[in-house]
Amino acid sequence: MPVSTSVPDKGVAVVTVDYPPVNALxxxxxxDLADALLTAGRDPETRCVVLTAEGRGFNAGVDIKEMQRDTGHAALIGANxxxxxxxxxVYECEVPVVAAVGGFCLGGGIGLVGNADAIVASEDATFGLPELDRGALGAATHLARLVPQHLMRALYYTSRTATAAELHAHGSVWRVVPRAELHEAALELAREIARKDGTLLRFAKAAINGIDPVDVHRSYRFEQGFTFEANLSGLADRIRDDFGTQGTQGTQETPREGRA
Known part of the structure; x- marks a missing residue:
């Protein structure tokens, strides 16, 4: 199944995304992903959720091909x-969410991990927002939760990526491990969290969300308004077409299939 849920340990639910070839949703x-996360969090037996993905990378954003097939704006509105x-x-899940990130985490992937409670990443993981190369805007709200403000801006304007080691140095990634050890490392952290009292964990999640200095819902929604403007004006299509012909970045690091 493209989005599935398993329970490998008591108190731990694992939500796995599998949309070949690059997990562009x-x-x-x-x-479906939202429903799986919220359902897992509502289960009184769940004390921690691990969000992970199968395949080459964690997430490559939205399925641009789906949007290109749409002659109107329904796919754009739906994707946003x-x-x-x-x-x-991810943010509203009643219990802590641990993101297990392997390979590329781009566009929409940043929105997911930026709202997670903790991140475990593989040594080959890269994080970035190639939005300006794709004629879009968004998820700066979430990138700003991963790196300092000026680095966020530089990464955003250049469409460059940061490594797992760099994010670990900034304190946003809990642990960096070899790709083969990613699943177990994420479960190890989840098990440690799940040993706490389930009710108290829910109180803790609500309390921490309540003291956030930035309202992530309002902030991201504000960003999305500019994506609509870029698309409605035709600017987004021109940039996507130019990028497709020029190939300004390597496909392994920034798969062309997706963006936020």
């Missing part, structure tokens, strides 16, 4: 609402 995929819903689900 279609509109329905974002909603779907991303908003999925990012919010």
């Amino acid at each position: 279609p509109v329905q995929g974002w909603y 609402r779907g991303c908003y819903t999925a990012f919010s689900a």
Whole structure:
């Protein structure tokens, strides 16, 4: 299944995304992911959720091909609402969410991990927002939760990526491990969290969200308004077409199939 949930240990639910080839999610995929996260968090037996993915990378954003097939704006609106819903689900999940990130984490992937409670990453993991190369804007709200303000701006304007080791140095990644050890490392942290009292963990999640200095829902929604402007004006299509012909970045680091 593209989005599945398993329970490998008592108190730990694992939500896995599998959309080959690069985990660029279609509109329905974002909603399915949101439902899986919220459902897992509502289960009174769950004390921690691990969010992970199969395949080459963790997430490559939305399925651009789905948007290109749409002659109107329904796919654009759906993708924006779907991303908003999925990012919010990570944040609003009643228990802590540990993101297990292997390979590339781009566009919408930043929205997911930026709202997670903790991140475990593989040594080959890279994080970035190639939005300006794709004619889009968004998820600066979430990148700002991973790196300092000026680094966020430089990464955003250049579409460059940061490594797992760099994010670990900034304190946003809990642990960096070889790719083969990623799953177990994420479960190890989840098990430690799950040993706490379930009710108190829910109180803790709500309390920490309540003292956040930035309202992630309002902030991200504000960003999305500029994505609509870029698309409605035709600017986004021109930039995507230019990028597709010029190939300004390598496909291994920034898969062309997706963006936020």
